[in-house]
Amino acid sequence: MAKATLHESTYLILTALVEAPRHGYAVLDEVRRISDGRVDLRAGTLYAALDRLRTEGLIDIEREEQVQSRLRRYYRLTAAGVQRLAEESARLRSNADAASVRLRRAGLLVEGGAA
Numbered sequence: 825m826a827k828a829t830l831h832e833s834t835y836l837i838l839t840a841l842v843e844a845p846r847h848g849y850a851v852l853d854e855v856r857r858i859s860d861g862r863v864d865l866r867a868g869t870l871y872a873a874l875d876r877l878r879t880e881g882l883i884d885i886e887r888e889e890q891v892q893s894r895l896r897r898y899y900r901l902t903a904a905g906v907q908r909l910a911e912e913s914a915r916l917r918s919n920a921d922a923a924s925v926r927l928r929r930a931g932l933l934v935e936g937g938a939a
Contacts, residue, residue, distance in 0.1 A: 832863065845887070848896075874899060883905050
């Protein structure tokens with residue numbers, strides 16, 4: 825049975841954690857940067873997603889620290905998270921390649937953009 829596809833926001837959250845562990849607001853900033861500002865998650869949405877991703881074993885807490893009497897958690901990808909992100913990246917790439925081939929064959933896409 826095929827795994828369910830990842831929502832774009834989930835995909836971007838996992839992508840934001842590839843290079844280094846990040847705390848929640850750093851994840852928000854990185855998602856915004858990766859998506860060129862298209863995806864602007866709200867804190868409540870992010871933390872619900874982070875909790876779900878922890879439950880699914882795709883991320884874990886790297887460390888916690890006190891900052892101005894508040895607990896700051898740093899999240900990191902797990903091996904399962906790396907695998908799931910790689911699988912989803914391959915699926916998206918395959919779909920994009922198939923669409924590009926069809927658009928080129930139909931004369932609707934030239935190299936570098938639309939016709």
